[in-house]
Amino acid sequence: MKKIITSLCLGFMLIFAAMPSKAATYYVLDGQEFNLLPQVGTNLFSSIIWTVDGVALPVLTDKIGKFTRTFNLPTNNNLVPATHTLTLGVIEELSTCISEVVEHTIVVLPKVQLSITTTGGKDNFCVGAFSTELTLQANVDLAALKSSFNIVLSPTWTGPKTGNGNTLAINTAGDYTVNAEYSVLTGTDVVTNAIIPAATKILGAVSGATKTISNNLALPSVPSLVLN
Known part of the structure; x- marks a missing residue:
């Protein structure tokens, strides 16, 4: 028992004193x-030691x-x-050797609420042909999510007309809904110097929006003329 306690104490001392090596970044x-x-x-560890933002958690055995x-947030x-910042270190069960300290980064992303705007702020149009753009x-x-974290939204529009992207050009009245999820850029789309995560758990981050577009404003009647 004394040996185990001594190993744990030594483990804590070395883990806090060590310069951690950088490892992965995760998005949540x-x-x-x-x-x-x-x-x-197949490794046998007697103890697994986590710290969160420099604070040690109870040793896991x-x-x-x-x-x-x-x-x-x-x-x-x-x-x-x-x-x-998370750090992880382990103590080997038989030899009581202490591993290097590995530092991981957790990025906490905000939940998003979407809304829809129209050209000129109009959502009801005169009877007859019309066109507008939903945004x-x-x-x-x-912009900051993209430039710093390689995160963008992937919007999908449903309604009388469907589509993808940040805007939707329409010419039909009805209820239009936009939904989206966070999407991590990959390949040639990756932003230089922005973080690339090793893994993410970010589904369900975005709440969609619905807007009703009407086309029922009555046209004015042209007045008749009286000749005097």
Whole structure:
């Protein structure tokens, strides 16, 4: 028992003193629980040690070492991503050797509420032919998400006319709905110097919007003329 306690104390000392090597970045959602599970394989670890933002968690001796957490963005700033730092170290069961310390980054992405605007703000048009453009709006800074985190939205429109993208040109009245999900850029679309995540858990981040477009404003009658 004394040997185990001594090993744990030494492990903590070395883990906090070590310069961690950078590893992976993971994207999660504000207020959504996630798990990180060490892939231990055939290795036998007596202890698995996690820290979160420099604070040590209780040592895990279950030989599984699963990390479970929910990160919440501040209520007064819940539309801006936040980052947290995790470190992971292990103590080998037989030799009590201590691993290097590996640092992971968790990026907490905000949940998004969409809305729809129209050209000139009009949503009811005169009887007869008309045209307008529906434009997706979001309550987060989409440009910043793209430039810093390689995150974009992938909008899909449904209604009398369907389509994809941030805008939809229409000429038919009805109810139009736009839904989207976060999408991570890949390949040649990747933004230089922006983060590329190793894995994500970000489904369900976006709440869609619906807008009714009407076409029933009565046309004025042309007055008759009286000749005097």
